[in-house]
Amino acid sequence: MSKLSPVLSAHWDEPDSFTIAGYKRHGGYNAAIKALAMQPDEVITLIKDSGLRGRGGAGFPTGLKWSFIPQGDGKEHYLVINADESEPGTCKDTPLLMANPHVLLEGMIIASYAIRANQAFIYIRGEVVHVVRRVQQAIAEAYSAGLLGKNIGGTGFDLDIILHVGAGAYICGEETALLDSLEGFRGQPRLRPPFPAIAGLYARPTVVNNVESIASVPAIIARGNDWFQTMGTEKSRGFTLYSLSGHVTNPGQIEAPLGITLRELLELAGGVRAGHTLKFWTPGGSSTPLFTAEHLDVPLDYEGVAAAGSMLGTKALQIFDETTCIVRAVLRWTEFYKHESCGKCTPCREGTWWLVQIIRDLEAGKGVPADLDKLIDITNNIAGRSFCALADGAASPIISSIKYFRSEYEAHLTHGGCPFDPMASTLFSTAVHA
Amino acid sequence: MSYSTEQVATMDSIIGRYPRKRSAIMPLLHYVQAISGYITTEGIEEIAKKLELSTAEVTAVSTFYTQYKTAPVGDYHVGVCTNTLCAVMGGDLIFDAVSDHLGIENDGVTADGKVSLERIECNAACDYAPVVMVNWEFFDNQTVQSVKDLVDGARGGNPPAPTRGPKTLRTWKENSAVLAGLSDGLAGEGPSAGPSTLLGLNLSKEGK
Numbered sequence: 001m002s003k004l005s006p007v008l009s010a011h012w013d014e015p016d017s018f019t020i021a022g023y024k025r026h027g028g029y030n031a032a033i034k035a036l037a038m039q040p041d042e043v044i045t046l047i048k049d050s051g052l053r054g055r056g057g058a059g060f061p062t063g064l065k066w067s068f069i070p071q072g073d074g075k076e077h078y079l080v081i082n083a084d085e086s087e088p089g090t091c092k093d094t095p096l097l098m099a100n101p102h103v104l105l106e107g108m109i110i111a112s113y114a115i116r117a118n119q120a121f122i123y124i125r126g127e128v129v130h131v132v133r134r135v136q137q138a139i140a141e142a143y144s145a146g147l148l149g150k151n152i153g154g155t156g157f158d159l160d161i162i163l164h165v166g167a168g169a170y171i172c173g174e175e176t177a178l179l180d181s182l183e184g185f186r187g188q189p190r191l192r193p194p195f196p197a198i199a200g201l202y203a204r205p206t207v208v209n210n211v212e213s214i215a216s217v218p219a220i221i222a223r224g225n226d227w228f229q230t231m232g233t234e235k236s237r238g239f240t241l242y243s244l245s246g247h248v249t250n251p252g253q254i255e256a257p258l259g260i261t262l263r264e265l266l267e268l269a270g271g272v273r274a275g276h277t278l279k280f281w282t283p284g285g286s287s288t289p290l291f292t293a294e295h296l297d298v299p300l301d302y303e304g305v306a307a308a309g310s311m312l313g314t315k316a317l318q319i320f321d322e323t324t325c326i327v328r329a330v331l332r333w334t335e336f337y338k339h340e341s342c343g344k345c346t347p348c349r350e351g352t353w354w355l356v357q358i359i360r361d362l363e364a365g366k367g368v369p370a371d372l373d374k375l376i377d378i379t380n381n382i383a384g385r386s387f388c389a390l391a392d393g394a395a396s397p398i399i400s401s402i403k404y405f406r407s408e409y410e411a412h413l414t415h416g417g418c419p420f421d422p423m424a425s426t427l428f429s430t431a432v433h434a
Numbered sequence: 435m436s437y438s439t440e441q442v443a444t445m446d447s448i449i450g451r452y453p454r455k456r457s458a459i460m461p462l463l464h465y466v467q468a469i470s471g472y473i474t475t476e477g478i479e480e481i482a483k484k485l486e487l488s489t490a491e492v493t494a495v496s497t498f499y500t501q502y503k504t505a506p507v508g509d510y511h512v513g514v515c516t517n518t519l520c521a522v523m524g525g526d527l528i529f530d531a532v533s534d535h536l537g538i539e540n541d542g543v544t545a546d547g548k549v550s551l552e553r554i555e556c557n558a559a560c561d562y563a564p565v566v567m568v569n570w571e572f573f574d575n576q577t578v579q580s581v582k583d584l585v586d587g588a589r590g591g592n593p594p595a596p597t598r599g600p601k602t603l604r605t606w607k608e609n610s611a612v613l614a615g616l617s618d619g620l621a622g623e624g625p626s627a628g629p630s631t632l633l634g635l636n637l638s639k640e641g642k
């Protein structure tokens with residue numbers, strides 16, 4: 001029997017999968033009609049009982065998040081979808097929305113109904129124009145079909161969806177920065193509490209969910225929890241998108257039950273590129289501590305990855321072989337965090353700056369032995385000391401890489417710079433030499 | 435310049451999408467770029483007037499986000515991903531080669547105003563590395579040569595089509611209008627998914 005479980009990706013190979021006709025051909029929007037005939041609280045309970053957890057990184061139970069919205073408070077409630085996919089290595093929501101934006105819209109109808117929201121937003125990053133086009137068209141099609149707007153399907157439920165396009169700021173993937181950005185401010189994180197469930201968008205109760213989390217909802221409503229729970233592990237139920245990239249023979253999206261291992265996924269993807277061996281990998285984007293070949297059999301679910309010292313994150317499996325210099329890789333990620341630090345909190349703003357300078361010196365052969373301890377010291381002084389987790393993310397690759405590859409850092413000192421040939425790690429080294 | 439009646443009406447319609455008008459600041463900034471190619475003083479002033487904000491408040495927002503440009507970019511704005519994964523797989527070589535080829539540095543624009551160059555961060559297409567974005571359209575699985583050909587085509591007014599996008603590459607200003615929320619009717623062009631996107635689905639169909 002296949003190890004795979006294409007649900008979200010089941011029809012992506014059809015040329016019109018992104019249209020309403022293509023979506024409806026496979027039962028699209030039937031789950032929304034079914035949910036609108038239930039009581040909102042029944043929908044929340046069903047999703048809570050399903051075991052669906054957030055697919056954006058933190059793994060918070062989706063139904064539980066919905067249940068935090070106060071009811072009968074006489075205030076507007078909002079659903080906001082985080083489609084600001086920017087974590088390095090993460091590339092699942094973008095192809096999902098390109099191939100099937102309607103599944104997100106259907107999930108949004110269901111979620112909005114459950115939390116009693118009549119306005120919902122999609123905050124999508126601005127650097128993916130064609131995905132923006134697809135979502136725009138899908139929203140227009142859903143309005144024309146009476147699936148958005150007033151009195152959806154004659155149920156009396158009203159919902160408007162507003163597409164909001166970002167403008168290039170990784171930090172807006174952090175939910176409170178996203179809300180500030182959506183309100184028309186610089187995208188800087190807020191101090192919590194209050195949490196968005198109490199004071200979110202426009203200080204109203206707000207649920208912020210990842211694209212994949214909400215896109216998983218229609219299938220659960222349509223096929224039930226018994227079906228959903230046949231996939232995954234005890235505390236990590238269901239199917240999910242794993243994104244393989246880097247030095248792998250066939251990179252791409254693989255939808256599988258939670259708990260599959262990298263060994264199994266690599267086998268499916270043809271292994272590490274020919275003639276090379278696995279050196280290190282990220283389980284869930286650059287903010288999750290690195291793994292090595294010793295972690296090939298770690299179950300890729302929330303508990304399994306955490307028990308091995310990292311985080312499932314966005315399931316962005318970036319694979320690097322032995323040609324890759326760890327210092328170069330970590331330097332580039334650190335430069336990213338420095339560039340994307342919003343500047344609000346001093347430890348993050350200043351700390352990421354210092355980290356870059358030290359690692360740059362190491363990579364250039366200008367480091368000194370004490371630099372490694374200084375790196376650890378700085379990461380300890382920025383992680384957990386800011387409003388949001390960006391600095392924690394910056395610390396992850398540094399701490400984990402020094403743990404596994406300290407001798408390679410030290411080789412940069414004795415070698416007087418990077419001992420690696422950067423050409424060897426490229427996909428087209430022979431073409432360049434020719 | 436002052437904005438035409440039609441442009442002002444478009445701005446009003448953008449503001450009308452939101453429950454509170456300040457939320458319209460980002461699409462309005464995209465719209466200013468659709469008209470002028472970058473964030474002009476006139477644009478800042480018009481947005482401030484419409485949203486009842488100071489120009490300082492609007493500028494504070496526009497300068498926070500890297501997609502809002504303070505000076506004109508080329509008709510074809512080329513972003514080479516040099517975040518870790520793309521850099522290692524070839525993005526660094528591509529950037530250096532194209533920078534040499536065009537004779538411009540990061541954030542530079544060719545003298546003819548046709549092409550500009552930027553190092554970009556991860557653009558959510560890592561399974562197609564090395565990735566290049568032109569006017570925020572996907573050019574997947576790039577090589578040094580393919581990107582040289584791409585910019586040569588762009589300078590000659592005949593750029594290649596994106597890998598996953600419309601049949602014809604649109605200009606920076608045209609795509610900025612899409613980001614402002616104005617449809618160009620091209621959503622139906624291009625594939626539903628690229629080959630890497632379909633990896634798992636195809637494997638499951640093979641019974642793997």
